[in-house]
Amino acid sequence: MEKGHHVKEITPPCEAQGVFAVSQASLAQSRNGPYWRLALSDATGTLEAKIWSPLSAEFAEIPVGSLVEVQGRAALFREQTQLTVERLRVLSDEEAAALPPADFMPASPYDLDEMMAELHDLIGKEFVHKPWRKFVQGVFRDAELAAAFRVCPAAKSVHHAYVGGLLEHSLGVFKLCRRLADQYAELDRQTLLAGAIFHDIGKIREFSGGLVNDYTDEGRLIGHLELGIEMLAPFWQKAGLEEGLVRHLKHLILSHHGEPAFGAVRLPQTAEALVLHYADNIDAKMAQCRGLFAALEAEEGWTPYQATLSRALFRGPRTPQASPTEKEPRKSRQRPADDNLLSLL
Structure with a gap:
């Protein structure tokens, strides 16, 4: 067929x-x-x-x-x-099974295996504190959990709402947080990065996935913030992660939505929680922008009104790329008379 x-x-x-x-x-x-x-x-x-x-x-x-x-x-x-x-x-059922699932389920534009390999490589580089490393790697050694993390959507409709969306979004937030940690040395880098990887892991149980992705019963009744903590608890216990670090990670997960009106259990109350909230928000907003701009037929123009952003978006003209033969502007030099004048001031 x-x-x-x-x-x-x-x-x-x-x-x-x-x-x-x-x-x-x-x-x-x-x-x-x-x-x-x-x-x-x-x-x-x-x-x-x-x-x-x-x-x-x-x-x-x-x-x-x-x-x-x-x-x-x-x-x-x-x-x-x-x-x-x-x-x-x-x-x-026989006819449905004969059709490629990829025809009916939107998927991340990026290769899932390559994203998983990149994430594992970054985990190996970043988590040098043994309990953190044991905890993070332990989660991904759970074959069932790792497989679900790889294909789970990150939302029902707003952003990254497709196969591999959770992986793509988590990797994007992780890489943003790495750059912010490079800029701000006062941040607890490893706690922040653990929060970046796992802030949305509860979505594995919040969403059904599959052909018709919808909220599960526990997704509606409990939500992915609390579900994520429940899922991670056995792994940090087994890793021997220090109590203070566990408490901070819980706070990152529970506060990453930023405001109670948007589902946060607590306001972000650490520097790391603030960084995670804004990194999460930026990655989600950029995903919405990409989706809206992809639907535009012209190179420039307005998107339809987007209720989740409370606005339409404009895609303006792009700055031209420099040609390979284009030279850097010549730096100006002061005339000798100007040099002499400055020496007298």
């Missing part, structure tokens, strides 16, 4: 046919009868779809997470592409 159209290829008005993952499905009521409201997804994006009456009555259930073969007509509705479904069939 062929994938057919990808979401990004559907430009209304047009006929569309393809296989998509059902990421949302709900039955609603209109004046003309019941209808299905769907969100159809693949690796390139998500598309809103409707199954109107009387066709809607043919489906007693459309399981979220299933793959469906769809045919319909795409049109613009309130400036958004919407598909009116004319035919829909839920694929069997």
